[in-house]
Amino acid sequence: MITRFSAPGKVILFGEHFVIYGVKAILCAINKRVFVTAESIQEEKIIIKSEIGDLKLDKGVLDVDLPLKPIYFLADKMLHGQSKIKGIKVTIRSEIPIGAGLGSSSACCVAAAGAISGLFSIKSKKEILALAIEAEKTIFKDTSGADCTVSTFGGIIEYDKTGFSKIESNFQLVISNSNVKHSTEKIVGRVQEFKKENEKEFSDFCALESDLISDALELLKKNDIKKLGSLVVQNQKLLEKIGVSNDTLQKMIEIGDRSSYGSKITGAGDGGCIYSLTDETNASKTLDEFKSNYECFLAEIDLKGLDVF
Ligand code: MEV
Numbered sequence: 001m002i003t004r005f006s007a008p009g010k011v012i013l014f015g016e017h018f019v020i021y022g023v024k025a026i027l028c029a030i031n032k033r034v035f036v037t038a039e040s041i042q043e044e045k046i047i048i049k050s051e052i053g054d055l056k057l058d059k060g061v062l063d064v065d066l067p068l069k070p071i072y073f074l075a076d077k078m079l080h081g082q083s084k085i086k087g088i089k090v091t092i093r094s095e096i097p098i099g100a101g102l103g104s105s106s107a108c109c110v111a112a113a114g115a116i117s118g119l120f121s122i123k124s125k126k127e128i129l130a131l132a133i134e135a136e137k138t139i140f141k142d143t144s145g146a147d148c149t150v151s152t153f154g155g156i157i158e159y160d161k162t163g164f165s166k167i168e169s170n171f172q173l174v175i176s177n178s179n180v181k182h183s184t185e186k187i188v189g190r191v192q193e194f195k196k197e198n199e200k201e202f203s204d205f206c207a208l209e210s211d212l213i214s215d216a217l218e219l220l221k222k223n224d225i226k227k228l229g230s231l232v233v234q235n236q237k238l239l240e241k242i243g244v245s246n247d248t249l250q251k252m253i254e255i256g257d258r259s260s261y262g263s264k265i266t267g268a269g270d271g272g273c274i275y276s277l278t279d280e281t282n283a284s285k286t287l288d289e290f291k292s293n294y295e296c297f298l299a300e301i302d303l304k305g306l307d308v309f
Contacts, residue, residue, distance in 0.1 A: 005114030008302040009096040010103035018209040027150040029302040034094045034107040038115035041087040046075045050092035070135035099181035101267030106147035154305030169220040172283040174276040176296040182271030229261020236264035244269030260286045
């Protein structure tokens with residue numbers, strides 16, 4: 001039996017890092033995907049083939065190579081306590097740049113949770129999301145679950161740790177890559193340190209972010225993209241204050257701010273991508289600003305989320 005599932009990457013429009021501490025975030029899924037094929041095999045093994053490496057192991061192994069650990073975890077968990085399927089081969093192909101703040105790891109967990117669990121029984125998106133978050137926690141224990149949620153359900157969402165709801169809006173995003181790889185876990189750890197040393201300041205930032213997100217939700221619903229851009233700029237400033245930006249990203253933000261409504265980091269920061277908020281009047285001009293020096297593209301909002309292929 002073979003199952004094939006794909007899941008999209010994401011941009012965090014507002015609220016990364018603060019979402020870990022209970023503040024709401026706004027995210028959107030984008031039209032770049034991870035494709036995962038899962039196959040039941042006769043050999044009693046878990047085999048994973050991907051662009052970032054291959055693996056062939058027995059069941060029940062604990063010290064698995066980090067980037068493939070969540071996928072191994074999913075296969076091992078599903079094989080446990082049943083005798084119908086002996087082994088699983090998983091093949092992963094991705095259009096999402098790795099370590100770039102576009103949610104490649106979460107999309108991979110979501111697509112793999114869909115494909116691997118699909119070998120056993122049809123699962124709801126809600127159950128697949130829970131499996132994906134459990135898998136992601138094997139490499140990043142503090143995840144807020146935001147990235148996996150938007151990858152599973154697609155579209156634009158407002159999210160906090162208690163749940164999410166969808167938002168209707170319309171804009172275009174120019175995404176530019178610094179090509180500096182980052183580790184979400186390390187940066188989240190650094191923010192944790194900042195919070196420990198600056199409790200009062202951090203709590204003030206959380207309050208500011210929370211207000212900013214309430215305003216952003218209003219503007220998104222009215223589709224006032226121009227005013228929304230000024231909130232993007234304010235959110236970026238808060239991220240700079242908690243130390244997740246750097247000189248390379250600042251230079252890119254300045255370029256983006258020339259012709260878009262506002263630019264900011266897309267995820268954990270300290271590398272990876274930024275996004276510039278645009279509409280049809282300034283999207284191609286913004287893209288032109290980046291083209292000669294950066295890998296960049298115009299992203300569309302993905303409405304499907306997890307899907308079969
Ligand atoms: C990473 O895309 C977003 C962070 O807020 C981490 C998380 O929410 O799990 C930095």
